[in-house]
Amino acid sequence: MTALSLSPNGKAMPLTSTHRSSGDLRADRRYEYARAAFDEKDFEAAADLARQVLDIAPDFAAAHALLGRASAALRQDGEAVAALRRALELEPDDALGVRLDLARLGALPPDEAISDGYVRALFDEYAPNFDRHLTGNLAYRGPELIADALRRACAVRTRPSRFGPTLDLGCGTGLMAQALEGSCERIEGVDLSPLMLEKARRTKLYDGLHEGELVAFLAGRTDAEADLVLAADVFVYMAALDAAFREAHRVLRPGGLFAFTVQAYEGEGYVLGEDARYAHGEAYLRGLAARTGFAVVLIESVSTRQDRGRPVPGLLAVLER
Numbered sequence: 001m002t003a004l005s006l007s008p009n010g011k012a013m014p015l016t017s018t019h020r021s022s023g024d025l026r027a028d029r030r031y032e033y034a035r036a037a038f039d040e041k042d043f044e045a046a047a048d049l050a051r052q053v054l055d056i057a058p059d060f061a062a063a064h065a066l067l068g069r070a071s072a073a074l075r076q077d078g079e080a081v082a083a084l085r086r087a088l089e090l091e092p093d094d095a096l097g098v099r100l101d102l103a104r105l106g107a108l109p110p111d112e113a114i115s116d117g118y119v120r121a122l123f124d125e126y127a128p129n130f131d132r133h134l135t136g137n138l139a140y141r142g143p144e145l146i147a148d149a150l151r152r153a154c155a156v157r158t159r160p161s162r163f164g165p166t167l168d169l170g171c172g173t174g175l176m177a178q179a180l181e182g183s184c185e186r187i188e189g190v191d192l193s194p195l196m197l198e199k200a201r202r203t204k205l206y207d208g209l210h211e212g213e214l215v216a217f218l219a220g221r222t223d224a225e226a227d228l229v230l231a232a233d234v235f236v237y238m239a240a241l242d243a244a245f246r247e248a249h250r251v252l253r254p255g256g257l258f259a260f261t262v263q264a265y266e267g268e269g270y271v272l273g274e275d276a277r278y279a280h281g282e283a284y285l286r287g288l289a290a291r292t293g294f295a296v297v298l299i300e301s302v303s304t305r306q307d308r309g310r311p312v313p314g315l316l317a318v319l320e321r
Helices: 025-039 043-056 061-073 077-090 098-104 116-137 142-156 175-179 194-202 214-219 242-251 282-292
Strands: 004-006 012-014 163-169 184-191 208-211 226-231 252-265 270-272 278-281 295-302 314-320
Touching (some): 025 043, 025 061, 043 061, 061 077, 077 098, 116 194, 142 175, 142 252, 142 295, 142 314, 163 214, 163 252, 175 184, 184 194, 194 208, 214 242, 252 282, 252 295, 278 282, 282 295
Parallel strands (some): 163 226, 226 252, 252 278
Antiparallel strands (some): 004 012, 252 314, 270 278, 295 314
């Protein structure tokens, strides 16, 4: 069985790898009919079929999520919120991604829209085709842009563009390590998705790979151990970045660099976009850098990927400890 979610480019996709089942064959078949109706935008049929599923299997979280999404599409917000909240009660880790739907309906603060469980399930599903889709269909080039920015930042600071111990946050399949191959004394990566980490392991470029959330990973590292901390296209799944900045500053040596990309927001602070990604403003990044003790080497406008053939506005920053 499958559940609906969003791909890293914000489009609907099924989470087929979770093999979701209600435990009742009749309910599972009706659920598949409901999914098909939803995909065809027949939301009334999808909602009706989802209710039939729940008559048979009342604790089937995926059917509650589908009922919630179909009801939201029909502008029946009361039923939508109730169904989505029930799905979240049944699966608190939120691999189904219903927190995003609740946030869009105003029933959950935007800061709480994306959970670790959702990101893990999303990228486990996406892992087999990640590199080809990201670098091909979306023309993703975040790691290459960061590598170039680091070379320029090192020239500004009159230091060699070679780095000591390096930490790659949200390392995914290892694209960042590939872009910096031969430039780091040693590099360790962390990611929520075990399937993405397995692909990173195959590159043979990492000295260590860790499964976990990036702030918790940094919190477990020793003071001033790293020369470079990287975060390529990972902060788009985080709202406030205070803890990440604070821990990155702590683990960096004096003179160490913190390089990352974000999706750009023209306003103050940050916002959850329609593409299910957070965007951060330049003033927010500069203010946070100052409060956590970083010096800004550069912050510049870039586009790390495309959406529907158009560049997605972003920012690239290199900060110094």
